[in-house]
Amino acid sequence: MQDTFGQFKAYLARVRDLQMASAVLVWDRETYLPPAGAAARARQLGSLSEMAHERFVDDQVGAWLAALQPYEDSLPFDSDDASLIRVARRDYDKARRVPSQLVGDLARAASLGQQTWVDARQAADFSRFQPSLETLVDLRLAWAECFDYEDSIYDPLLDAFEPGLTTAPVRRIFDAFRPPLVDLVAAIRERHDRVDASCLTGDFDEDAQWDLGLQALKLIGYDFNRGRQDRAAHPFTIHFSSDDVRITTRFDPHNIASALFSSIHEGGHALYELGVSPALDDTLLGDGASMVLHESQSRLFENVVGRSRPFWRHFYPALQARFPRFNGVDLETFYRAVNQVKPSFIRVEADEVTYGLHIILRFELEEALVTRQLAVADLPAAWNEKMQAYLGLTPPDDALGVLQDIHWSGGMIGYFPDYLLGSMLSVQLYARARADLPDLEAQLERGQLAPLRQWMADHVHQHGRKFTLDELADRVLGTPLSPDPYLAYLRERYGEIYGL
């Protein structure tokens, strides 16, 4: 049986190497690709995706999975080998439903779509991106139709990023969350003059912002021996092994918060991948388990920690040293500024409170799009209408509206809900960590983030994809994902700031 398992593992390692190579090609496309290289890159990514898929869905893999069932049953559920067989079976059953050709078509369309999106966003002109998006929606729906779904065709799209997640619970959670969130936003709006965030805007040297970002990343424990930061049109995290986890960022020369919190957010994603057990490297378990779990880590470091008083008690002098203008701004003013709640156009720069409305807007639009209740052509108008309804704002152009996010250009439909669900989970995980680490906030105040990071590594990161979100929540929290602690957290932090 060890022989069969060895062959199985070696075979899958090659599939994995193809996928990791694809990831390198994607990273390069987003960071350093010469403009004219986009067409060949799309072709290359299409071929690699097809080949990886073909290899993986080979009958031989099915035969190994069947033969390895007794071996799996003989092992503890959480052993590396049993987990690899179990998760490989889940992936295999899904992958077998999709033709390799469609996988390649999606990869090619996503690669070209990404380039078109960059151009369209730069020109703030949705019509340039519309044909690409129509193709991508069609292909993603063709992909979703490969699966049996009970309720909505949005189900398999959600499942792609969060295994097991379906539309109904997302709708239930968001429906319960939205009214109190809207109330909170309204209550804060009446007291908006309690916070003055003007210190965050001005002219901020890009090199100094870069250095500050690196310092923040080192503080949270990002290991530059095993990763690096580059510039890209949209910040993202990507990994090619647990020893090569990279992030990207972008700069707003007029806002010091933009790149900084973006870097910390991506740094949170990176810590997850860096924390996956090396024993899982070169296997399909060697990634973060799901996007909700991933966003729980990024949003935790960005917000729960990164916008907290203890964090800034330690880090504010570093910021002041790089930007002496802050010598005239006291810590409390700065703390309140980075926690200002104010409806705004751009999701990734939104405060924690209004952030949820950005996500709910996208969730509703995506659902309408994939159920064909909304045409791609009508997306900008629908976007602007919802922005007005939820946030009281109408984007002045598509770059500040429907074109702001990279996701759809890469065929990623069904991802956005995970940001909000992940934010909810981040608060649950933080509470659990604080219970285990009574000294936690004092540690943060001393700039000691290692105990928190180690707690996340022990409880979340190291397992890679061994456990689903539900399995992990059960192990770590003993309770499922819930919006209530998150709502309580928002009410407490922002209630205190705004004197509610």
Added chain:
Amino acid sequence: MQDTFGQFKAYLARVRDLQMASAVLVWDRETYLPPAGAAARARQLGSLSEMAHERFVDDQVGAWLAALQPYEDSLPFDSDDASLIRVARRDYDKARRVPSQLVGDLARAASLGQQTWVDARQAADFSRFQPSLETLVDLRLAWAECFDYEDSIYDPLLDAFEPGLTTAPVRRIFDAFRPPLVDLVAAIRERHDRVDASCLTGDFDEDAQWDLGLQALKLIGYDFNRGRQDRAAHPFTIHFSSDDVRITTRFDPHNIASALFSSIHEGGHALYELGVSPALDDTLLGDGASMVLHESQSRLFENVVGRSRPFWRHFYPALQARFPRFNGVDLETFYRAVNQVKPSFIRVEADEVTYGLHIILRFELEEALVTRQLAVADLPAAWNEKMQAYLGLTPPDDALGVLQDIHWSGGMIGYFPDYLLGSMLSVQLYARARADLPDLEAQLERGQLAPLRQWMADHVHQHGRKFTLDELADRVLGTPLSPDPYLAYLRERYGEIYGL
């Protein structure tokens, strides 16, 4: 038949996409890879190389090649389709002799070897690199033993970079070339005081050097829409399609000539790949034909053009503008400085005259190495001995000696002779271009390099791998590669400078 050819071409396009993906992974390794990522990268490159090889040597390819013979025979020799079938057959027959496992082992060892070499070179300590090199020599010899060779095991190693080239003619050419070259070096040494190159040394701002290099690359016609330059430990050119051809460079803060001529050299390689017909893209014809042809282009732009009076009559003001200290150096002094003949340690920075001796040294050492007349452990001593014999110098450490070149660390044994043969060819091609373009030198003086580049594109670049060196020399020159025009060129240019 068109159907079979279409299937054949589509199948090979995927092999090609795997190879291009490998190239992206290599580029990334040399430019941006985090230190800890090297092990996974070696594994990934091993897998990709193995898979590309396995796909290519599949019996199906052989069946297609047999079935396509009548189609090939029905077409002109120089048609794209006939050439693809012909060159694919040549590649296939070679590839079939090598086990895929060995291909993967070589790729892994080369990837790890490269990393070890960087470290060893930095520490100027050959012993750190020795075990890697021993492995690489063993693997390359195992690879060479897969082939029938008549004369020397060095033959298949030469053939890997220059199809058809064997040891005997290389030895014959070098044996004929060396005595007059040694005489020329000796004659120049007696008049060394005719040239003062002190203006080239000092402190040169790296950003200004970078900008000057880009300006030179634009001048020779490198298209930054289809390429880019990055920093790396050793300069190289690499391509992922004819629309994505990249170069790297490195800087010596104390010598202005080092990075500049290196960039122009790599730019010459890049022009070749950028000039390959787009119709050959994503086929195995879509590369430069051979390394002798490649070096003919790089050495032509670096030396024949890049160190010529006409070139500098145009470009010197640009250099003076970036480095005002040269306002006090007249053009003739500068021209003579960049053509100073002076034995030195580093091949890539050597003048044109002594350059040949650097190559002959490597050729002799490689031959001794692969015929087991020289042990890897004895390489540094043998290197230093030959440096003393040929150039009158003993390297003060291994970094300036045996560790200076990247090639062996990547398993590239049998490449070096192509630099000198390419230099010889560059002079033959330039003479032919000048015959066709009577205004050529006046054009260079006006900064118009497009006609020369277009001539090379028409006669050399566009054909990609359709023709071998001999076939191309026959078409373009009507005469084979010869050392005589090169020797005459060296005598004329350097005789004039040194008053011989």
